[in-house]
Amino acid sequence: MDEFLQYSPEILLLLFLIITFLQSGLDKIFDWNGNLSWLRGHFENTPLKHMVSLLLGIIMITEMAAAILSSLGVVQLMLTGERIWAHYGAILCCVALLMLLFGQRMAKDYDGARTVAIYFIPAVFLVYLLQA
Numbered sequence: 001m002d003e004f005l006q007y008s009p010e011i012l013l014l015l016f017l018i019i020t021f022l023q024s025g026l027d028k029i030f031d032w033n034g035n036l037s038w039l040r041g042h043f044e045n046t047p048l049k050h051m052v053s054l055l056l057g058i059i060m061i062t063e064m065a066a067a068i069l070s071s072l073g074v075v076q077l078m079l080t081g082e083r084i085w086a087h088y089g090a091i092l093c094c095v096a097l098l099m100l101l102f103g104q105r106m107a108k109d110y111d112g113a114r115t116v117a118i119y120f121i122p123a124v125f126l127v128y129l130l131q132a
Helices: 002-006 008-030 032-042 052-080 084-106 110-130
Strands: none
Touching: 002 008, 002 052, 008 032, 008 052, 008 084, 008 110, 032 052, 052 084, 084 110
């Protein structure tokens, strides 16, 4: 319990990102065709239109890896107080969000880009907190 209290901001932010990326990654796995169909329409007028399935796979893998590393980070923080897996997870969350931001900007979905930016703020703050 002492570790949770000592690292509560980091753990709470990690849990936020785990929920975000685990749900998003699993949604892409279990509703691949629905996501692919929607994204093909979303990107039909962009240079990315012929790469949607590849990019969806890359994002899905990145989101799942970010959630897994962040989960390992919570466990590591709670058991040993070490931050390395949490730090890697937070950085990968930021990378995933930057990829999503790029896509939203390419599609000229400025409301979507704004939403991604909102998620980016706590993710970058977490990277800052986890720097040793």
